[in-house]
Amino acid sequence: MNLVFLGPAGSGKTTLVWKFGEFLKGENYEIFRVNLDCAVKTLPYIPDFDIRNHFTLESIMHRYSLGPNGAMVKSIELIWRKREEIRNLCKKKEFALIDMPGQLELVIFQERKLSDIFKHDRSVAIFLMPADLIENERDYCFLRLLNLAVKFRIDMPCIYVISKADLIERKWKMRKVSDSLSEGIRNLLREIEDSQRLIYVSRNGRGFEELFSLVHEAFCTCGDLS
Ligand code: GTP
Numbered sequence: 001m002n003l004v005f006l007g008p009a010g011s012g013k014t015t016l017v018w019k020f021g022e023f024l025k026g027e028n029y030e031i032f033r034v035n036l037d038c039a040v041k042t043l044p045y046i047p048d049f050d051i052r053n054h055f056t057l058e059s060i061m062h063r064y065s066l067g068p069n070g071a072m073v074k075s076i077e078l079i080w081r082k083r084e085e086i087r088n089l090c091k092k093k094e095f096a097l098i099d100m101p102g103q104l105e106l107v108i109f110q111e112r113k114l115s116d117i118f119k120h121d122r123s124v125a126i127f128l129m130p131a132d133l134i135e136n137e138r139d140y141c142f143l144r145l146l147n148l149a150v151k152f153r154i155d156m157p158c159i160y161v162i163s164k165a166d167l168i169e170r171k172w173k174m175r176k177v178s179d180s181l182s183e184g185i186r187n188l189l190r191e192i193e194d195s196q197r198l199i200y201v202s203r204n205g206r207g208f209e210e211l212f213s214l215v216h217e218a219f220c221t222c223g224d225l226s
Pocket of ligand 1: 164
């Protein structure tokens with residue numbers, strides 16, 4: 001199964017690929033970690049497939065005379081050319097954890113969506129809503145709407161989680177995000193999509209078992225994740 005980590009820049013994708021991968025290994029699953037971010041300098045884990053072994057942001061900038069943004073867009077095209085190799089490698093292990101490039105718009109809003117590499121296989125997208133971006137219910141609602149936009153663009157089940165949950169504890173004093181929503185916002189979110197229970201994950205391992213269950217439920221025929 002492919003776990004495709006998506007979310008705004010700095011939302012904790014790399015950290016979860018690392019730590020959730022360790023959790024899965026601890027549960028005796030075979031894992032395969034894929035880094036598709038050619039701009040990243042250092043990683044906390046050793047990827048089994050690393051796009052930087054093929055090209056880096058600097059090499060693309062140099063080769064195609066592009067600035068950093070143009071080079072990131074170009075990298076999507078170059079990764080796309082390697083899609084069969086990546087797919088086949090991922091299929092060999094029980095879980096492949098895919099570390100997507102930092103900028104969500106590059107992954108989802110380009111003509112070629114990187115997530116499409118995995119859409120024909122058993123794959124779940126995990127959309128991270130980082131706690132440090134959530135100061136109030138409008139921020140939360142914004143991230144849920146962004147998640148909804150992502151869901152419209154990708155052809156695979158997509159679950160959402162609050163990442164960096166330890167920061168909520170500091171900022172919100174243990175208050176649950178969902179408890180603080182006004183009735184109007186609740187109704188809006190109910191209107192626009194099926195509900196899913198909200199889970200909180202952080203690099204210290206919090207929420208990993210719930211995330212694991214939710215990933216499996218994403219394939220449940222009843223489709224009820226509440
Ligand atoms: P890009 O790929 O660059 O967009 O980042 P990313 O989404 O992969 O996020 P990354 O894992 O690099 O984390 C960004 C920053 O958040 C780093 O400084 C991490 O150490 C920090 N971070 C990640 N997870 C957590 C967490 O659970 N709690 C806290 N407090 N910080 C975290």
